[in-house]
Amino acid sequence: MRDLGVGFGYLLKGQRWVGRHGKQYGFGLLPGLITLVLYAAALVALAIWGEDFVAWATPFADDWSSPWLGLFRGFLTAVLFALGLLLAVLTFTAVTLLIGQPFYENLSEKVDADVSPDGTAPESGLPFWRELWISARDSLRVLLRAGLWGLLLFALGFLPLVGQTVVPVVGFFVTGFFLTEELAAVALQRRGVDLRARLALLRSRKTLVWGFGTPLGLAFLVPFVAVFLMPGAVAGATLLARDLLGEETAQEDPDQDRDEDRRVTS
Secondary structure (H helix, E strand, O other), X not given: OHHHHHHHHHHHHHHHHHHHOHHHHHHHHHHHHHXXXXXXXXXXXXXXXXXXXXXXXXXXXXXXXOOHHHHHHHHHHHHHHHXXXXXXXXXHXXXXXXXXXXXXXXXXXXXXXXXXXXXXXXXXOOOHHHHHHHHHHHHHHHHHHHHHHHHHHHHHOOOOOHHXXXXXXXXXXXXXXXXXXXXXXXXXXXXXXXXXXXXXHHHOXXXXXXXXXXXXXXXXXXXXXXXXXXXXXXXXXXXXXXXXXXOOOOOOOHHXXXXXXXXXXX
């Protein structure tokens, strides 16, 4: 259970790191803002036309009497919006990381160089477009896995009692795991760790991953919060990745923050 606290600690350390390096934080906000606008538009469209879509998809209920028709379609509309919101939470990180690949890659390298005892950061040696392709491919594979989990939990949500208690809790832990995978992938992919190896690495220390990703997933449910936490989440996931790989990390020295900021942003 100690790893739960360690994982949460990396989440806080990542936020503190970007708090001390304002330039990196500012650049890291841009991809999240772009993604937020896109997702907000999609959810607004779902809220406006979701009822029409449900009516189109359930023509067999057209002759139902009141109030059953309204209750049935109202329930399906609410479920559709809830599923869209869940998918938005699950996919927000992946889409933001894809849009902000060069921003977050640079931020992760700065964190690595900052905390590495020798002041260096691992490099993939791959062309940018090759890295982008690998990131997009792996993100799609992770989203398919997350989508299957989402559908399973959605179905289990109809079970009496369990669906209203156990399933939501499991859902948050599943969300936390996949959020951490997407964020840690920035640092791990740069080290040549492929998706299969990343998932095995994360499963080997699930409580560490849950300690980092589950509270982050809960925070992402609050509107706009994800945008402001994303840069720090990438920084924290880089620190977590170093822990998973057993890499040595220099101890933080608050008295040297100003010198570190000058060195990292130069």
